[in-house]
Amino acid sequence: AQTVTQSQPEMSVQEAETVTLSCTYDTSESDYYLFWYKQPPSRQMILVIRQEAYKQQNATENRFSVNFQKAAKSFSLKISDSQLGDAAMYFCAYNTGTASKLTFGTGTRLQVTL
Amino acid sequence: ETGVTQTPRHLVMGMTNKKSLKCEQHLGHNAMYWYKQSAKKPLELMFVYSLEERVENNSVPSRFSPECPNSSHLFLHLHTLQPEDSALYLCASSQQALNYEQYFGPGTRLTVT
Numbered sequence: 001a002q003t004v005t006q007s008q009p010e011m012s013v014q015e016a017e018t019v020t021l022s023c024t025y026d027t028s029e030s031d032y033y034l035f036w037y038k039q040p041p042s043r044q045m046i047l048v049i050r051q052e053a054y055k056q057q058n059a060t061e062n063r064f065s066v067n068f069q070k071a072a073k074s075f076s077l078k079i080s081d082s083q084l085g086d087a088a089m090y091f092c093a094y095n096t097g098t099a100s101k102l103t104f105g106t107g108t109r110l111q112v113t114l
Numbered sequence: 115e116t117g118v119t120q121t122p123r124h125l126v127m128g129m130t131n132k133k134s135l136k137c138e139q140h141l142g143h144n145a146m147y148w149y150k151q152s153a154k155k156p157l158e159l160m161f162v163y164s165l166e167e168r169v170e171n172n173s174v175p176s177r178f179s180p181e182c183p184n185s186s187h188l189f190l191h192l193h194t195l196q197p198e199d200s201a202l203y204l205c206a207s208s209q210q211a212l213n214y215e216q217y218f219g220p221g222t223r224l225t226v227t
Contacts, residue, residue, distance in 0.1 A: 037218075044219070045218035050215055
């Protein structure tokens with residue numbers, strides 16, 4: 001069974017600083033997709049960034065980037081120049097197969113302080 | 115309306131009541147999902163509909179009954195729930211078979227008394 005582990009239940013970062021959220025996963029598949037989702041207090045889950053396992057290049061979306069280490073099955077999220085609006089629960093997720101069945105981690109709550 | 119909408123946003127029901135949660139997606143997707151989100155637990159996938167057919171049912175109790183009348187609408191019918199069913203129920207949609215990301219609705223906060 002596929003599992004996704006987020007070992008940091010809570011993280012805190014100062015505004016304008018950089019923070020890295022960790023995620024590891026377990027799979028026997030060779031082709032899959034990884035995602036980071038953000039769930040702010042309003043609770044609408046939104047996609048932050050996605051990574052295809054067959055791509056060696058790390059995905060980047062503005063201030064958000066990932067460090068994808070396929071051999072280590074690690075998929076961390078780096079947030080640069082943190083903003084107050086980045087405060088949220090962040091979920092790492094994995095998917096494979098045609099039904100787009102997502103497996104989620106337990107989430108990391110990120111606090112952004114002044 | 116754009117994206118994925120869910121109604122109601124909040125629901126309080128007794129254990130003997132019958133209610134339904136509604137989800138509507140305006141993205142032209144052909145797959146829809148129900149998830150249960152409880153505190154300190156990963157999101158639990160409950161049901162998957164692809165092209166209006168149920169393709170996944172993750173051992174969900176029969177007191178939860180999904181319905182997908184067309185590719186834009188998804189319902190979750192609830193009856194004789196238990197207090198432990200209190201949670202946030204999230205609907206999502208995606209374009210099936212492309213391994214693309216899922217788009218989520220805002221959720222329905224359900225409290226069973």
